[in-house]
Amino acid sequence: MNNILLCGFMGCGKTTVGKRLAALTGREYIDLDHEIELEAGMTIPELFERFGEQEFRDREHAAVAALARRIGCIVSTGGGAMTFPRNVSAVSPDDRIVFLDTPFEVCYERIRDSDRPIVRRSTPNELRRLFETRRAAYQTAASVILPGDDTPDNLAHFFETYLF
Numbered sequence: 709m710n711n712i713l714l715c716g717f718m719g720c721g722k723t724t725v726g727k728r729l730a731a732l733t734g735r736e737y738i739d740l741d742h743e744i745e746l747e748a749g750m751t752i753p754e755l756f757e758r759f760g761e762q763e764f765r766d767r768e769h770a771a772v773a774a775l776a777r778r779i780g781c782i783v784s785t786g787g788g789a790m791t792f793p794r795n796v797s798a799v800s801p802d803d804r805i806v807f808l809d810t811p812f813e814v815c816y817e818r819i820r821d822s823d824r825p826i827v828r829r830s831t832p833n834e835l836r837r838l839f840e841t842r843r844a845a846y847q848t849a850a851s852v853i854l855p856g857d858d859t860p861d862n863l864a865h866f867f868e869t870y871l872f
Contacts, residue, residue: 710802711781712867715790715846717839718827719818720810720856721863722784728864730782738783743771752786756825769795776800787826791845807846808863810856812839 712729714722723739730737741752744767748755755764768786772795775783789795790805799805816835819827827835847853854863 710779710800711775711783711804713775713783713785713790713799713803713805714808715785715805715849716787716808716810716856717812717815717842718787718822718824719815720808721860722808724860725808725863726782726784728860729867732864733782736781738775738781740768740771740783740785740789744768747771753823753825765792769798773798776803788842790849791842796849804852805850806852806854806867807850808856809843809846809853812836814857815839
């Protein structure tokens with residue numbers, strides 16, 4: 709196994725679990741959205757505002773494809789990254805996609821006041837519908853599905869024990 713890519717809805721715990729897992733295993737931690745921001749020279753909200761979602765998704769795809777050339781990383785993907793078949797196909801066959809299946813209510817509580825473009829322009833009901841649509845895509849993309857309502861430390865220790 710080369711890389712572990714964490715996927716799931718916004719606020720599911722990808723960043724927290726990813727950082728803890730990287731610290732436990734000594735692997736490099738990568739936040740995919742941060743990589744996109746560095747390459748673009750602007751924040752994700754700025755990228756959406758200036759160029760639109762399609763430009764962001766194209767940059768996201770390029771970042772996922774670049775990961776396939778790296779080895780030994782723990783990667784937190786953006787909430788939508790693994791819902792696009794082209795991104796899932798770009799992942800190395802030796803990588804493992806792990807879905808953190810966290811209940812909507814937990815995710816929403818964490819993201820409701822954020823500056824994420826999708827959150828800013830959506831009602832709670834629209835976000836719930838998006839959650840359900842994306843959840844099906846995450847399940848399809850993932851090789852491992854974990855309940856995301858456990859503590860980040862327990863999830864990271866599970867990874868360390870069972871995936872390495």
